[in-house]
Amino acid sequence: MTTGTPTDGTPADDTPADDTPVNVSKAPSEAGGSGRPGSGAAEKGAAENGTAAPDASVATVDPRLLVRQKGFAGYLEDLLRRLRTGELGSVPVIVGLLVIGAVFQLQDSAFLSSNNLSDLFVQSAGTGLIAVGIVFVLILGEIDLSVGSVSGMSAAVLAVLNINHGMNEVLAVLLALLTGMAAGAIHGFFFARIGVPAFVVTLAGLLGWNGLMLQILGPSGTINLDDDGLVAHLTNYYFADKAAAMGLATVCVLAFLGFSLLDQRRRKAADVPSRPLSEILLRTVVLAVPAYVAAAVFNSYKGLPLAVVIFLGVVVIGDFVLRRTSYGRQVFAVGGSSEAAGRAGINVPMVRITVYAIAGTMAAVGGLFFASQINAANQSSGAGSLLMNCIAAAVIGGTSLFGGRGKTWSALLGALVIQSINSGMALLGTGSALRDMITGAVLLAAVVIDSVSRRTQKTAGRA
Amino acid sequence: MSATPVLALRGISKRFGAVQALTDVELEIHPGEVVALVGDNGAGKSTLVKAIAGVGPADEGTVEWDGEPVRIERPHDAQELGIATVYQDLALCDNLDVVGNLFLGNEIKSRTVLNEVEMERRARELLSTLSIRIPSVRVPVASLSGGQRQTVAIARSLLGEPRVVILDEPTAALGVEQTAQVLDLVERLRERELGVLLISHNMADVRAVSDRVAVLRLGRNNGTFTVSETTQEEIVSAITGASDNVVTRRNARTADNARTTEVHK
Numbered sequence: 001m002t003t004g005t006p007t008d009g010t011p012a013d014d015t016p017a018d019d020t021p022v023n024v025s026k027a028p029s030e031a032g033g034s035g036r037p038g039s040g041a042a043e044k045g046a047a048e049n050g051t052a053a054p055d056a057s058v059a060t061v062d063p064r065l066l067v068r069q070k071g072f073a074g075y076l077e078d079l080l081r082r083l084r085t086g087e088l089g090s091v092p093v094i095v096g097l098l099v100i101g102a103v104f105q106l107q108d109s110a111f112l113s114s115n116n117l118s119d120l121f122v123q124s125a126g127t128g129l130i131a132v133g134i135v136f137v138l139i140l141g142e143i144d145l146s147v148g149s150v151s152g153m154s155a156a157v158l159a160v161l162n163i164n165h166g167m168n169e170v171l172a173v174l175l176a177l178l179t180g181m182a183a184g185a186i187h188g189f190f191f192a193r194i195g196v197p198a199f200v201v202t203l204a205g206l207l208g209w210n211g212l213m214l215q216i217l218g219p220s221g222t223i224n225l226d227d228d229g230l231v232a233h234l235t236n237y238y239f240a241d242k243a244a245a246m247g248l249a250t251v252c253v254l255a256f257l258g259f260s261l262l263d264q265r266r267r268k269a270a271d272v273p274s275r276p277l278s279e280i281l282l283r284t285v286v287l288a289v290p291a292y293v294a295a296a297v298f299n300s301y302k303g304l305p306l307a308v309v310i311f312l313g314v315v316v317i318g319d320f321v322l323r324r325t326s327y328g329r330q331v332f333a334v335g336g337s338s339e340a341a342g343r344a345g346i347n348v349p350m351v352r353i354t355v356y357a358i359a360g361t362m363a364a365v366g367g368l369f370f371a372s373q374i375n376a377a378n379q380s381s382g383a384g385s386l387l388m389n390c391i392a393a394a395v396i397g398g399t400s401l402f403g404g405r406g407k408t409w410s411a412l413l414g415a416l417v418i419q420s421i422n423s424g425m426a427l428l429g430t431g432s433a434l435r436d437m438i439t440g441a442v443l444l445a446a447v448v449i450d451s452v453s454r455r456t457q458k459t460a461g462r463a
Numbered sequence: 464m465s466a467t468p469v470l471a472l473r474g475i476s477k478r479f480g481a482v483q484a485l486t487d488v489e490l491e492i493h494p495g496e497v498v499a500l501v502g503d504n505g506a507g508k509s510t511l512v513k514a515i516a517g518v519g520p521a522d523e524g525t526v527e528w529d530g531e532p533v534r535i536e537r538p539h540d541a542q543e544l545g546i547a548t549v550y551q552d553l554a555l556c557d558n559l560d561v562v563g564n565l566f567l568g569n570e571i572k573s574r575t576v577l578n579e580v581e582m583e584r585r586a587r588e589l590l591s592t593l594s595i596r597i598p599s600v601r602v603p604v605a606s607l608s609g610g611q612r613q614t615v616a617i618a619r620s621l622l623g624e625p626r627v628v629i630l631d632e633p634t635a636a637l638g639v640e641q642t643a644q645v646l647d648l649v650e651r652l653r654e655r656e657l658g659v660l661l662i663s664h665n666m667a668d669v670r671a672v673s674d675r676v677a678v679l680r681l682g683r684n685n686g687t688f689t690v691s692e693t694t695q696e697e698i699v700s701a702i703t704g705a706s707d708n709v710v711t712r713r714n715a716r717t718a719d720n721a722r723t724t725e726v727h728k
């Protein structure tokens with residue numbers, strides 16, 4: 001649940017540091033079945049509040065509410081209850097990743113080798129970066145079908161400017177990104193200002209930008225990039241120093257821990273509920289394990305890939321924008337109810353146009369990564385299953401197709417799933433027919449989970 | 464009560480296709496005054512509210528703010544002036560939590576980053592003054608009951624520093640205690656010299672808190688009454704249109720000379 005919760009995952013209303021238990025959420029009746037361990041504490045809390053603070057009305061514990069136990073046991077119980085009520089979050093996709101890993105490893109022991117895993121990460125960056133833009137669009141409750149074509153067009157713009165016209169590569173990259181942004185803004189304009197359904201606008205974009213790309217590439221159809229250029233490095237550069245990967249993992253873990261503790265202190269100071277220390281530590285460990293495993297994997301191959309650093313950076317920045325800035329709040333608000341957002345004074349068309357511009361920019365970034373992988377821009381750039389993979393990545397990762405819910409981390413997780421299937425199938429040599437069928441089935445499973453969890457959340461009063 | 468109304472509507476008309484929803488409506492709200500707007504279902508009350516709030520601007524007529532004509536074309540314009548509105552259809556974002564909804568469009572930031580802690584603290588404070596029980600200010604509003612949602616919507620309107628508060632049927636879904644709280648709140652707003660426009664079908668509530676009652680009938684003004692000098696029957700007959708009949712008009716005239724004279728029609 002992304003909404004306004006400051007640190008994602010659980011509602012921030014956890015057991016505060018003092019002895020007053022604070023209710024977490026409405027009790028679905030079946031979840032109350034297991035003996036209602038907290039109810040005794042609830043009455044105690046109510047009694048305390050009755051005699052104490054004047055602001056008791058918010059804190060007064062309604063005896064019908066499930067009250068969370070203090071500390072770690074309470075955390076686990078709350079987690080299980082939320083899973084039961086359909087708040088699945090990233091759990092299905094992480095389980096899916098583990099299952100995929102296990103299945104392919106049994107078929108071919110090369111799958112979990114550090115070479116393969118490292119390559120898999122690098123190759124997922126292109127899809128994942130485009131999927132970050134798709135996440136923004138999905139939160140808005142819309143769709144963007146043009147991202148594949150836009151990514152191909154941007155790669156073509158870069159190749160033509162840099163190779164054919166000899167323009168400085170940095171400048172060419174910037175212009176390629178601007179092209180993507182402009183294409184996205186055009187979609188946004190027709191959708192938000194003219195009122196054409198986004199589906200149709202971006203479908204037109206899918207065709208139109210692909211045509212423009214062919215036009216730009218000219219008769220030769222393929223332009224090879226500079227082997228030693230900036231774009232070539234995007235997916236081929238590795239920080240060979242082992243300290244790089246470990247350092248990045250450490251920085252991430254410490255930053256997470258630091259911000260969590262800081263947040264906890266601020267909350268205590270302001271007398272609003274905060275996470276217990278045990279939960280912060282558990283979350284840090286849950287983050288640290290994959291971070292260090294990934295670092296070790298990279299280090300036992302060529303080192304930390306530049307592509308992974310950029311991808312992670314974009315995901316983190318995107319997450320920050322969505323959850324910590326007014327702009328992000330506006331995106332969620334428009335996705336939840338554009339009418340309510342408009343009445344709250346939000347400039348709804350502006351939000352829509354900028355979100356499509358973000359999607360276009362991210363498509364261009366992804367396009368450069370794909371060009372980097374083959375070190376060329378050609379007529380099939382951005383074609384084939386690319387578009388579907390990117391949308392699938394966002395949805396598989398747990399961003400809702402129904403709008404109003406999602407996070408950029410789903411782009412990372414979803415892209416890893418898609419690329420794992422690709423990579424595993426390539427190892428087994430099964431060809432694209434089976435691969436597409438399996439990817440389709442995984443996407444269907446993800447959408448089913450999304451729909452069912454939405455329904456369960458509704459009946460559990462959480463959606 | 465000061466002489467210039469803080470908000471005055473002059474000759475407001477609004478049309479929806481074949482429906483003339485409002486015709487030449489006049490309305491004045493003074494600082495420190497509670498004006499009740501009453502009328503039957505479909506009389507045009509919510510349409511008038513939306514015209515004032517910039518959600519559905521009027522086709523004709525002018526809005527005066529402190530005696531100066533102003534243009535209200537977007538919700539933002541109304542907010543800038545200091546008009547806070549609670550809509551009948553509550554206009555909350557179901558996917559955002561209570562804090563997110565309360566501060567939507569008006570977030571507290573430290574530099575550019577949202578200050579969730581401060582928003583949460585103020586949200587709890589504000590909701591406690593409205594005597595509302597919400598499981599947590601971090602649950603999505605979709606999971607709240609109708610009355611809880613309504614209280615959130617009311618709380619929302621009090622956050623800025625409004626000078627005029629418009630409440631479109633604020634107590635329709637509220638329980639006994641919460642209704643009393645809202646009526647108390649309306650009186651507190653009056654004490655703070657705010658102008659309040661209260662829409663309600665509940666005559667007891669209207670008479671309890673308002674200074675004047677403006678009646679809309681079929682999209683037109685049908686009289687403005689001073690509450691202390693008017694009986695409930697007179698207001699009701701203005702709402703239902705029974706006052707159009709000669710006998711009631713005559714009875715009213717002889718029964719109470721102090722009655723306001725502004726009956727058009």
Ligand SMILES: Nc1ncnc2c1ncn2[C@@H]1O[C@H](COP(=O)(O)OP(=O)(O)OP(=O)(O)O)[C@@H](O)[C@H]1O
Nearest residue numbers: 479482484502503504505506507508509510511551
């Ligand atoms: N968006 C719209 N499109 C067309 N007609 C509308 C629209 N909104 C309102 N109307 C019409 O305008 C008239 C006034 O509606 P309004 O909602 O203002 O009534 P109201 O006085 O608020 O009624 P209630 O007491 O039931 O809330 C009605 O006849 C209604 O059908």
Ligand SMILES: [Mg+2]
Nearest residue numbers: 508509510551
């Ligand atoms: Mg109405």
